[in-house]
Amino acid sequence: MNNALDIKNLLFKWNKKDGFSLKIKNLSIKRNKKVIMFGQSGSGKSTLLNLISGILSPVSGTIIIKDTITNNLSSNKKDLFRANNIGVIFQQFNILDYISPINNIMLPCFFTNFKKKNKKFFYNRAFNLATKLDLKRNILLQKNSSQLSVGQKQRIAIIRAVINKPFLIVADEPTSALDNKNKVNFLDLLVNICDTEKITLLMVSHDTSLKKYFDSYITLEKIVQK
Amino acid sequence: MKILINLAFQSLFSRKATVFLTVISLTVSIVLFLSIDTLRLGAKKSFFGNVKSGDLILGSRSGEIQLLLYSLFQIGNPTNNISWESYKEISKKTEIAWIVPISLGDSHKQFRVMGTTKEYFQKYSYRKGQKLQYQFGTHFQNTFDVVIGSDVAKMLNYQLDDSIIIAHGIASQSLHDEFPFKVKGILQKTGTSVDKLVLVSLEALEAIHKDWKAGSKIPIKGVNNKKNFKEQDLIPKEITAAIIKLKSPITIFKIQREINDYEYEPLQAIIPGIVLTKLWQIVSVTENIMLTISAMVIVSALIGLIAILYSTLNNRRREMALLRIVGASPRTIFSLLLLEALIISFLSILFSIILTQLLNFFLFPILDYKYGIYLENSFLLLKDFYFFVIVLFTAVIVSIFPALQAYKNSINDGM
Ligand SMILES: Nc1ncnc2c1ncn2[C@@H]1O[C@H](COP(=O)(O)OP(=O)(O)OP(=O)(O)O)[C@@H](O)[C@H]1O
Ligand SMILES: [Mg+2]
Numbered sequence: 001m002n003n004a005l006d007i008k009n010l011l012f013k014w015n016k017k018d019g020f021s022l023k024i025k026n027l028s029i030k031r032n033k034k035v036i037m038f039g040q041s042g043s044g045k046s047t048l049l050n051l052i053s054g055i056l057s058p059v060s061g062t063i064i065i066k067d068t069i070t071n072n073l074s075s076n077k078k079d080l081f082r083a084n085n086i087g088v089i090f091q092q093f094n095i096l097d098y099i100s101p102i103n104n105i106m107l108p109c110f111f112t113n114f115k116k117k118n119k120k121f122f123y124n125r126a127f128n129l130a131t132k133l134d135l136k137r138n139i140l141l142q143k144n145s146s147q148l149s150v151g152q153k154q155r156i157a158i159i160r161a162v163i164n165k166p167f168l169i170v171a172d173e174p175t176s177a178l179d180n181k182n183k184v185n186f187l188d189l190l191v192n193i194c195d196t197e198k199i200t201l202l203m204v205s206h207d208t209s210l211k212k213y214f215d216s217y218i219t220l221e222k223i224v225q226k
Numbered sequence: 227m228k229i230l231i232n233l234a235f236q237s238l239f240s241r242k243a244t245v246f247l248t249v250i251s252l253t254v255s256i257v258l259f260l261s262i263d264t265l266r267l268g269a270k271k272s273f274f275g276n277v278k279s280g281d282l283i284l285g286s287r288s289g290e291i292q293l294l295l296y297s298l299f300q301i302g303n304p305t306n307n308i309s310w311e312s313y314k315e316i317s318k319k320t321e322i323a324w325i326v327p328i329s330l331g332d333s334h335k336q337f338r339v340m341g342t343t344k345e346y347f348q349k350y351s352y353r354k355g356q357k358l359q360y361q362f363g364t365h366f367q368n369t370f371d372v373v374i375g376s377d378v379a380k381m382l383n384y385q386l387d388d389s390i391i392i393a394h395g396i397a398s399q400s401l402h403d404e405f406p407f408k409v410k411g412i413l414q415k416t417g418t419s420v421d422k423l424v425l426v427s428l429e430a431l432e433a434i435h436k437d438w439k440a441g442s443k444i445p446i447k448g449v450n451n452k453k454n455f456k457e458q459d460l461i462p463k464e465i466t467a468a469i470i471k472l473k474s475p476i477t478i479f480k481i482q483r484e485i486n487d488y489e490y491e492p493l494q495a496i497i498p499g500i501v502l503t504k505l506w507q508i509v510s511v512t513e514n515i516m517l518t519i520s521a522m523v524i525v526s527a528l529i530g531l532i533a534i535l536y537s538t539l540n541n542r543r544r545e546m547a548l549l550r551i552v553g554a555s556p557r558t559i560f561s562l563l564l565l566e567a568l569i570i571s572f573l574s575i576l577f578s579i580i581l582t583q584l585l586n587f588f589l590f591p592i593l594d595y596k597y598g599i600y601l602e603n604s605f606l607l608l609k610d611f612y613f614f615v616i617v618l619f620t621a622v623i624v625s626i627f628p629a630l631q632a633y634k635n636s637i638n639d640g641m
Contacts, residue, residue, distance in 0.1 A: 046641040049641050050640035053640060055550055056640065075555060075556075082553055088552075088641070090547075090548070090551075090641060093545070093547075093548060096233075096545060096549075098236045098237050099232075099233070107548075108552045108553055110552075110553075111552055111553030111554055112553060144236075170641075172641040
């Protein structure tokens, strides 16, 4: 399979009657590609990312990631699959303020089968990635994360998203809280890491000027069925 | 699991102000409950601790609770005395192992004077059969010797060989000042009513009342001098009550019936344990009310705990969503909240154990000294342990509601 993500005949409905519903006949993203998704506010972009990450379950249809039909997994397996294979970056609140930056990075490891002998490997990986993203060791080792700047928090979110060597990263408007300089910085880092680590990237944004960083773009309104 | 415990601790620590207040309110309520329980048990213990000496109490016919109260606790006044002849007659019964007479009526300052015999000091036992011990001195040697309880000595600051004057009746201004007594012995603390007694011999009581008729002093020539008494003059005419110990407890009801049927004088015999239990049932209504109130205080503190958990749920939705994203299941989120409640209540229990021990250490002596409430300093008993388990259990049960809410939120909360 050369597709990282395959969505077929997807139907999702929010519980409420005449609530929002999302219908997608077909959506595929090739392996190691970086795709940006646009769409109007309320069109269902975040909902789609939640479906892909397995937080939400579709009414019908299939979502295939890494050759696994994820929507058929039991809810526990889904959570484990996400921790192992999908890195997620939010627009904001990517960080638990009350734990240290390094523990924030290690969170996905804590929720997977984090073996003793792998421990050292993951910590080294975290510190190496941090150095690449210009985060010094002592910053990661702070007691808690409340002192970090917005830019630092987003960079830590990148490391957390890739720490478990995921197959796919989904990011929901991760740059909208950043100023121009930080935005460029952030995208450079994200794109760079996805290239070197061979991770497929699906990112949602309102900013069409970011197209140049990506291999292709999707407009949600064009793929949903009414 | 380890990650959850760490997360719960660090999350609670980051909200230390509110968490601390919750812990405090829970701690205070637990301490309140434990203190009331200790007081209750202490009261019960010292109450029942008084009845260890005899199998029966002999007195004039009146209410049995009344007889119990004045004979054992020196509370209230006897309406009638019993004659020395009847006492002598009854003490002849072969089933009786020993019988100790007591005589009440006079007082010294705020303390009551009790006339008795030397046997009282050997036979009286309390709590788990402990005997009276002397801090200083010994029992009376001469007619005008007194032995005082430890509270009397402490409050009035008496030492051996101090001279004291007994007043006629209770709270009376007329003193037996022509007969000063000498402190011959000071008893050790017992935690019973003996601590507040001034004990004299029956003969001494007889002597100081020689020139009294119907409650007022009638000066008769010559008798107000100690040296004028002869032995036979000092045989008491009546006593208030007597404590009876039988050779075998099987005969209790037989002797009780015989005394109640005594034909020359209206007498009654009570079984102190039974009467005390009746009395305690009356008293224990307040006891139960107090316990119920303090249990309510704990319940309200637990409601405070879930209020705290609930109120933070909304602020923590993003936090929970983030945990979900990194791999936590809704069940994990649920457990996290329960764990936080468990930690809060566990901390509260820990603090309340420390606090009650401190209270025991610093407050018990004060209670004893100032109010004469003697409480045994017992470290955690098995019942306290059960109580803690119940508190923990209830805390977890009530926290299920906010935890369930978090669970529901986390099913849909993602990006
Ligand atoms: N928890 C929820 N319960 C019910 N309906 C929801 C919920 N979350 C979102 N929706 C609805 O789903 C629709 C799509 O929302 P979604 O957040 O996916 O849009 P979006 O494209 O991400 O918008 P934006 O660009 O503003 O982030 C909206 O109509 C919204 O009202
Ligand atoms: Mg959105």
